[in-house]
Amino acid sequence: MAFATINDIPVHYELLGEPDAKNLVVFSNSLGTDFRIWLPLFDELSEDISVLLYDSRGHGLTGGADKPFGMADLVDDLIALVEHVGIKRAVFCGLSVGGLICQGVWQKRPDMVKKLVLCDTAAKIGAPDAWNARIDAIAKDGLESIADNVMERWFTADFHQERADDLAGYRLMMSRQAVAGYSSTCAAIRDTDFTNALATISVPVLCVVGDQDGSTPPELVKATASAIPGARFETIEGCGHIPCVEQPEQLAALLQPFLKKA
Ligand SMILES: O=C(O)CC1=CCC(=O)O1
Numbered sequence: 001m002a003f004a005t006i007n008d009i010p011v012h013y014e015l016l017g018e019p020d021a022k023n024l025v026v027f028s029n030s031l032g033t034d035f036r037i038w039l040p041l042f043d044e045l046s047e048d049i050s051v052l053l054y055d056s057r058g059h060g061l062t063g064g065a066d067k068p069f070g071m072a073d074l075v076d077d078l079i080a081l082v083e084h085v086g087i088k089r090a091v092f093c094g095l096s097v098g099g100l101i102c103q104g105v106w107q108k109r110p111d112m113v114k115k116l117v118l119c120d121t122a123a124k125i126g127a128p129d130a131w132n133a134r135i136d137a138i139a140k141d142g143l144e145s146i147a148d149n150v151m152e153r154w155f156t157a158d159f160h161q162e163r164a165d166d167l168a169g170y171r172l173m174m175s176r177q178a179v180a181g182y183s184s185t186c187a188a189i190r191d192t193d194f195t196n197a198l199a200t201i202s203v204p205v206l207c208v209v210g211d212q213d214g215s216t217p218p219e220l221v222k223a224t225a226s227a228i229p230g231a232r233f234e235t236i237e238g239c240g241h242i243p244c245v246e247q248p249e250q251l252a253a254l255l256q257p258f259l260k261k262a
Pocket residue numbers: 029030031032095096097098125150153189215241
């Protein structure tokens with residue numbers, strides 16, 4: 001557990017391994033989560049893979065919720081954190097809004113990006129009206145009021161039935177986020193459209209999506225992959241929006257060879 005002051009806010013992160021390791025992956029979390037969502041994946045990855053994990057602005061133990069922020073801030077935070085820990089170049093793997101942040105890093109600092117893993121994400125996520133409705137709902141009634149709906153999109157019916165303890169834990173992770181940080185992140189997603197930048201991506205890209213993802217459905221992620229030159233698209237079976245939690249073995253089986261390929 002480590003903290004750094006990045007762009008005037010405390011950022012919570014963890015570097016496991018060396019900043020100059022050959023196989024180094026930077027993981028960026030999704031809306032309503034923190035870096036602990038990636039932990040189940042690490043049991044499945046080989047030991048020679050080093051990782052940088054962090055909580056994005058307004059989430060987890062990272063600060064910044066008190067002032068409104070947008071996608072440019074989220075991207076700048078990740079770039080500055082990567083520089084802070086001494087990483088020159090890495091694979092960037094982002095889930096959902098984390099995938100938008102990683103696309104933003106590619107646009108601003110392509111020299112930092114060796115490969116991209118875009119997990120349950122797209123160049124544009126959701127409709128502005130839906131984000132505005134979500135922002136209004138949580139301003140009025142708090143995150144608890146939307147938690148059941150969000151869990152329906154995050155996890156499959158099987159997960160709901162068979163992993164009730166985990167479901168309760170991830171539901172708490174989401175509903176305990178700072179409302180203002182969650183709200184700014186919704187606005188950042190609403191205001192971001194990287195569609196025109198997809199054709200500029202010239203590093204290897206792996207796009208993955210849960211077959212039952214209710215937030216970024218397979219057709220959306222497939223369309224994003226189709227617009228990136230040479231990108232590979234894969235579906236994860238029996239999975240909602242968060243494969244690193246629901247199907248970490250399948251995600252690792254896709255990630256590992258992609259990381260190791262020259
Ligand atoms: O909460 C959701 O609907 C899922 C989600 C959308 C963007 C993101 O990061 O998570």
